[in-house]
Amino acid sequence: xxxxxxxxxxxxxxxxxxxxxxxxxxxxxxxxxxxxxxxxxxxxxxxxxxxxxxxxxxxxxxxxxxxxxxxxxxxxxxxxxxxxxxxxxxxxxxxxxxxxxxxxxxxxxxxxxxxxxxxxxxxxxxxxxxxxxxxxxxxxxxxxxxxxxxxxxxxxxxxxxxxxxxxxxxxxxxxxxxxxxxxxxxxxxxxxxxxxxxxxxxxxxxxxxxxxxxxxxxxxxxxxxxxxxxxxxxxxxxxxxxxxxxxxxxxxxxxxxxxxxxxxxxxxxxxxxxxxxxxxxxxxxxxxxxxxxxxxxxxxxxxxxx
Amino acid sequence: xxxxxxxxxxxxxxxxxxxxxxxxxxxxxxxxxxxxxxxxxxxxxxxxxxxxxxxxxxxxxxxxxxxxxxxxxxxxxxxxxxxxxxxxxxxxxxxxxxxxxxxxxxxxxxxxxxxxxxxxxxxxxxxxxxxxxxxxxxxxxxxxxxxxxxxxxxxxxxxxxxxxxxxxxxxxxxxxxxxxxxxxxxxxxxxxxxxxxxxxxxxxxxxxxxxxxxxxxxxxxxxxxxxxxxxxxxxxxxxxxxxxxxxxxxxxxxxxxxxxxxxxxxxxxxxxxxxxxxxxxxxxxxxxxxxxxxxxxxxxx
Numbered sequence: 001x002x003x004x005x006x007x008x009x010x011x012x013x014x015x016x017x018x019x020x021x022x023x024x025x026x027x028x029x030x031x032x033x034x035x036x037x038x039x040x041x042x043x044x045x046x047x048x049x050x051x052x053x054x055x056x057x058x059x060x061x062x063x064x065x066x067x068x069x070x071x072x073x074x075x076x077x078x079x080x081x082x083x084x085x086x087x088x089x090x091x092x093x094x095x096x097x098x099x100x101x102x103x104x105x106x107x108x109x110x111x112x113x114x115x116x117x118x119x120x121x122x123x124x125x126x127x128x129x130x131x132x133x134x135x136x137x138x139x140x141x142x143x144x145x146x147x148x149x150x151x152x153x154x155x156x157x158x159x160x161x162x163x164x165x166x167x168x169x170x171x172x173x174x175x176x177x178x179x180x181x182x183x184x185x186x187x188x189x190x191x192x193x194x195x196x197x198x199x200x201x202x203x204x205x206x207x208x209x210x211x212x213x214x215x216x217x218x219x220x221x222x223x224x225x226x227x228x229x230x231x232x233x234x235x236x237x238x239x240x241x242x243x244x245x246x247x248x249x250x251x252x253x254x255x256x257x258x259x260x261x262x263x264x265x266x267x268x269x270x271x272x273x274x275x276x277x278x279x280x281x282x283x284x285x286x287x288x289x290x291x292x293x294x295x296x297x298x299x300x301x302x303x304x305x306x
Numbered sequence: 307x308x309x310x311x312x313x314x315x316x317x318x319x320x321x322x323x324x325x326x327x328x329x330x331x332x333x334x335x336x337x338x339x340x341x342x343x344x345x346x347x348x349x350x351x352x353x354x355x356x357x358x359x360x361x362x363x364x365x366x367x368x369x370x371x372x373x374x375x376x377x378x379x380x381x382x383x384x385x386x387x388x389x390x391x392x393x394x395x396x397x398x399x400x401x402x403x404x405x406x407x408x409x410x411x412x413x414x415x416x417x418x419x420x421x422x423x424x425x426x427x428x429x430x431x432x433x434x435x436x437x438x439x440x441x442x443x444x445x446x447x448x449x450x451x452x453x454x455x456x457x458x459x460x461x462x463x464x465x466x467x468x469x470x471x472x473x474x475x476x477x478x479x480x481x482x483x484x485x486x487x488x489x490x491x492x493x494x495x496x497x498x499x500x501x502x503x504x505x506x507x508x509x510x511x512x513x514x515x516x517x518x519x520x521x522x523x524x525x526x527x528x529x530x531x532x533x534x535x536x537x538x539x540x541x542x543x544x545x546x547x548x549x550x551x552x553x554x555x556x557x558x559x560x561x562x563x564x565x566x567x568x569x570x571x572x573x574x575x576x577x578x579x580x581x582x583x584x585x586x587x588x589x590x591x592x593x594x595x596x597x598x599x600x601x602x603x604x605x606x607x
């Protein structure tokens with residue numbers, strides 16, 4: 001029997017330090033070998049000129065970085081990445097918000113509708129590419145057929161094989177796949193809005209738009225910021241959907257930065273140059289991530305102030 | 307005035323006259339109809355591509371190439387599915403994908419749960435550093451890792467093999483799993499574990515017997531997301547596996563897609579449907595949790 005005032009005696013196992021080390025070791029090893037080491041290797045490579053075939057590397061210092069900044073095709077890829085990321089984020093956020101609010105309303109068939117609307121998020125990129133390459137096919141695609149059926153339309157659109165429409169088409173497809181992510185996140189958060197916040201605002205005479213603007217949106221904002229942080233990272237880095245749908249073409253029209261990195265490494269055959277660009281992209285993303293985290297802290301703080 | 311009084315006063319003030327009530331109800335009804343129409347439109351747009359995929363997989367080739375296209379098949383057929391498994395190597399890709407996604411999920415969860423528990427329960431400075439590194443690893447563009455990883459794999463003489471792909475997928479999916487699971491453990495009450503330790507459990511025993519069973523829902527959600535990501539992974543699979551016997555579904559389907567001259571759209575749609583089926587099953591399991599719980603843990607944690 002234990003005396004009431006005795007210090008609880010824990011059974012001896014491993015000491016906390018050793019246990020923590022053992023628990024974390026496999027994860028740490030995997031991350032070190034397949035994430036950190038390759039990253040450092042790429043950073044190291046970026047200081048060399050490395051033709052893909054011979055692998056005879058010559059030290060060139062920061063010359064690759066200078067070249068990246070001067071390279072015309074890199075500059076164009078940067079422009080495309082900017083358009084790609086901003087348009088994706090804007091469309092996904094606004095549509096995602098509207099759909100989340102709609103799915104949060106008490107309507108018939110809401111549960112089934114939720115399932116059907118959220119499902120595309122889980123569809124593998126290659127399936128997305130296969131289905132939409134069929135849908136947007138120039139000759140037999142149903143999209144081209146429906147487009148020509150529209151009143152007043154006489155010219156066909158070659159969705160994926162025209163440089164001026166390809167990026168738009170890929171963006172639409174990407175939004176179809178990823179808007180559900182924003183919906184999922186916002187829908188979960190919408191279900192936790194404290195009732196008394198609404199009641200208090202209603203007593204103050206707030207209309208529905210005012211409720212949305214002053215109660216719902218501020219409540220969603222912190223979670224939305226984190227969701228946008230993830231979406232931005234993934235959209236900048238996105239390779240699969242663009243590559244499998246359009247291969248960066250036609251005429252480089254969909255070559256964003258990740259595809260440009262691939263082109264530099266495999267077609268242009270210079271690992272050093274490709275690594276330099278990749279390192280710059282990674283740094284750029286970190287800066288964006290920090291900006292989002294700052295926004296997140298601010299929106300959280302605002303929420304708690306009230 | 308107390309808040310209760312204020313509330314009833316406010317309620318009285320907005321009590322509408324009878325006539326206004328009818329008009330108000332009419333407007334509300336119209337609005338609900340509009341909202342239902344909007345909901346229907348959203349569902350249509352979001353699910354039309356997948357419905358089209360399913361319908362096209364059940365049409366004979368002539369119909370898929372016909373102009374104007376027909377929505378419903380004139381002749382329903384399973385021929386595309388039969389050809390998919392007899393004419394192409396799809397069966398092999400499917401088997402490889404099952405192996406890779408299955409093993410990756412188990413590895414990621416086992417490794418991730420242990421590490422996440424340590425990150426959640428112990429306070430050492432070096433652990434914080436590790437958590438930071440894991441978060442950073444999440445922001446590295448996969449394309450940046452591609453060439454160095456390919457080189458490492460070649461020097462380890464593991465090129466063109468499923469184990470190499472499994473290791474890399476596990477490593478790239480680990481940060482996400484760590485993050486979600488850690489926030490899940492953070493949400494569990496620590497007192498029960500302490501009570502178990504007072505009752506004679508070791509720390510590890512408290513982890514396995516007390517914390518782990520409570521974390522099962524979080525583990526299920528994380529497994530489903532991990533499986534889905536490994537099932538869908540294209541970039542590393544396409545780079546690291548070369549011979550047809552080692553291809554997983556993503557590069558395998560991409561290969562078939564490049565040979566649409568050889569194969570048909572119907573067959574490709576059949577492949578897309580088969581590849582989507584496991585995802586659909588997982589999605590049905592997770593759907594409710596998706597909206598109610600997981601995203602909260604993963605995003606706000």
